[in-house]
Structures are given as C-alpha cells and as structure tokens.
Amino acid sequence: MSDGQRSPTSGQIVVSGLTKQYRNVRAVNNLSFTVEPGRVTGFLGPNGAGKTTTLRMLLNLVTPTSGTATIGGQRYADLVEPLRHVGAVLEASSAHKGRTGINHLRVLCAAAGLPRQRADEALALVGLTPAAKRKFKGYSLGMKQRLGIAAAMLGDPRVLVLDEPANGLDPEGIRWMRGLLKGLAHEGRTVLVSSHLLSEMQLLADDVVIIAAGHLVRQGPVDQVIGSMTQGVRVRVRTPQAEALVAALKSQNATVDGDGQGALLVAGVDAATVGRVALGAGVELHELTTERPDLEGVFLELTAGKAGIR
Numbered sequence: 001m002s003d004g005q006r007s008p009t010s011g012q013i014v015v016s017g018l019t020k021q022y023r024n025v026r027a028v029n030n031l032s033f034t035v036e037p038g039r040v041t042g043f044l045g046p047n048g049a050g051k052t053t054t055l056r057m058l059l060n061l062v063t064p065t066s067g068t069a070t071i072g073g074q075r076y077a078d079l080v081e082p083l084r085h086v087g088a089v090l091e092a093s094s095a096h097k098g099r100t101g102i103n104h105l106r107v108l109c110a111a112a113g114l115p116r117q118r119a120d121e122a123l124a125l126v127g128l129t130p131a132a133k134r135k136f137k138g139y140s141l142g143m144k145q146r147l148g149i150a151a152a153m154l155g156d157p158r159v160l161v162l163d164e165p166a167n168g169l170d171p172e173g174i175r176w177m178r179g180l181l182k183g184l185a186h187e188g189r190t191v192l193v194s195s196h197l198l199s200e201m202q203l204l205a206d207d208v209v210i211i212a213a214g215h216l217v218r219q220g221p222v223d224q225v226i227g228s229m230t231q232g233v234r235v236r237v238r239t240p241q242a243e244a245l246v247a248a249l250k251s252q253n254a255t256v257d258g259d260g261q262g263a264l265l266v267a268g269v270d271a272a273t274v275g276r277v278a279l280g281a282g283v284e285l286h287e288l289t290t291e292r293p294d295l296e297g298v299f300l301e302l303t304a305g306k307a308g309i310r
C-alpha cells in the first residue's frame with residue numbers, strides 16, 4: 001500500500017481525558033498521552049494499572065466512560081477498513097484448533113477483503129513459514145504469539161498496538177520481536193507496546209508512557225524519563241585513599257556508602273564535584289562514574305505507593 005494514500009498524521013495516537021469506570025473500580029482515570037509515528041512507545045504500569053483497558057478502549061473493544069482515543073484523528077470505530085490502519089495483538093492469538101497457521105491467516109484475509117497472498121507474506125514476516133501447514137493446536141505459545149503478530153500485519157497497517165507481546169517468548173524470541181518492532185517503527189509506523197518487562201522496554205522503546213492506578217505518571221523519551229530522575233543518581237568512585245576522600249566529601253554535604261566491592265557510592269554531589277574535591281585533597285582516583293537508575297528503578301520510584309492491584 002502506498003503512503004500517498006495516507007495523511008502524514010495518520011499514525012499519531014491521541015488519548016485525551018480517557019476514563020473507564022467499572023462498577024467498583026476506576027480502571028482508567030482521566031488519562032491523556034500521545035504516541036508518535038516512527039517510534040516504539042512502551043506502555044508501562046504495574047499489574048492492574050489500566051494498560052489493557054486503555055488499549056481496548058483505543059481499539060473500540062471497551063466503551064469509555066468519558067474521554068476519547070483517536071488514531072490519525074479518527075476514532076477506531078470511524079475508520080474505514082480498520083485492519084489497513086491498525087493491527088492489534090491483544091493476547092496470545094486464538095484460532096480454530098484444527099486449522100493450519102496459513103489457513104487461519106487466509107480466512108482472516110478473506111473476511112477483511114485483503115489479497116490472499118498477504119497471508120504468506122505476513123507468515124514469512126514473523127518467521128513462521130516452516131510451520132505454515134502445521135495445525136494451530138500444535139503451535140507453542142511463542143508460535144501463537146508470532147501468528148498473532150502476523151494476523152495484525154495482514155493489512156500492512158500504519159499503527160501496531162500490542163499488549164504484552166513478549167509473554168511466552170524465549171530470549172531468542174524476545175530478541176527477534178525487538179528487531180521486528182524496531183524495524184516496523186523505522187519504516188515510519190507507530191508501535192505502541194505494553195509490557196511489564198522493564199528491562200526489555202529499555203532496549204526496545206524510544207518513548208515511554210508510564211501509568212499507575214489508571215493515572216498518567218510520566219511520558220517522554222526513555223532517556224529523558226530516566227535522566228529526569230535525580231533521586232538515585234550516584235557517583236561511583238575508586239580510590240586507594242578512601243578515608244581522605246570520604247572526609248573531604250562529607251565537608252561538601254555528600255553522603256558516601258561503600259558498594260561492598262571496594263568502591264564508594266557518592267550521593268548529593270555530581271561527578272565533577274567529586275573530581276574537584278579529590279584534586280583539592282590530593283586524592284588519587286581510579287574510577288569516577290555517574291550511575292543513573294535504570295528504567296526499572298525509575299518505574300518503581302514513580303509508581304511507588306500507587307497500588308497496582310485495586
């Protein structure tokens with residue numbers, strides 16, 4: 001499909017004031033964020049934060065109590081031929097047990113009015129061609145995940161929405177999926193992927209949207225979100241003159257701990273200050289490194305106290 005048929009903004013997702021009230025729980029609470037084309041956006045939050053509910057509202061599978069979610073300015077329900085715009089992988093895909101992988105995709109193509117050869121292309125895209133003629137009931141969990149992604153790609157969509165797609169994949173499968181999703185974003189597609197695997201998100205995502213208890217906690221480029229955290233930033237120092245350095249640093253109101261492996265961890269001052277203090281005290285340094293918390297540390301800090309399960 002040529003890009004000329006699509007407006008330049010067709011891949012942007014805008015969630016605005018989205019709210020879902022179930023009988024006893026406000027699953028999603030006045031949530032607003034945007035997701036840009038050409039990037040992988042990680043949608044993060046503790047269990048029960050409202051990720052799946054948000055994605056289901058975006059895909060018109062759950063009706064919002066209030067607020068809107070649009071794709072390229074249109075609600076999913078208003079998209080003509082939605083499968084050509086949005087591909088979704090919501091859970092390990094289900095298919096007729098006795099049907100082969102390729103036939104499952106062909107049935108979906110026929111139902112959506114897509115050319116039959118898209119089934120073969122999508123199967124190849126996810127590396128399932130060797131298992132094309134095997135029955136779905138014999139597929140492993142990882143193969144089912146791949147088939148789900150193939151189904152989502154049938155319409156060559158501009159936007160991909162995946163809910164915890166790494167579930168059930170082995171390390172090789174996760175690495176494969178990372179390459180696939182990054183490649184699809186690189187082609188200019190919008191890739192929104194929820195996960196609780198924070199370490200994986202750090203490798204995969206360009207941007208993150210972090211929610212807790214239905215609320216937005218933070219959104220932005222991964223590096224900025226991590227970089228904005230001043231808490232938890234420490235300077236790792238190695239020196240043969242630890243005592244002298246600790247004394248000099250304490251006079252600067254820094255706090256100093258040992259890391260248990262012969263290095264000092266300094267908080268409250270930056271690396272340049274540690275270097276200057278060391279120079280002034282005539283202390284020799286063997287290592288001077290700024291340590292920022294990783295996404296996991298940031299995530300735990302940002303969502304602390306906001307109980308996931310409600």
Ligand SMILES: Nc1ncnc2c1ncn2[C@@H]1O[C@H](COP(=O)(O)OP(=O)(O)OP(=O)(O)O)[C@@H](O)[C@H]1O
Binds near residue numbers: 027045048054
């Ligand atoms: N159909 C429903 N009826 C009632 N409550 C629901 C329904 N669907 C979700 N919830 C509640 O809404 C909250 C958010 O659930 P949701 O599945 O969106 O979270 P999640 O972020 O996807 O969690 P997880 O990481 O465990 O997949 C939870 O408290 C959940 O119990």
Ligand SMILES: [Mg+2]
Binds near residue numbers: 051052053163
């Ligand atoms: Mg979920």
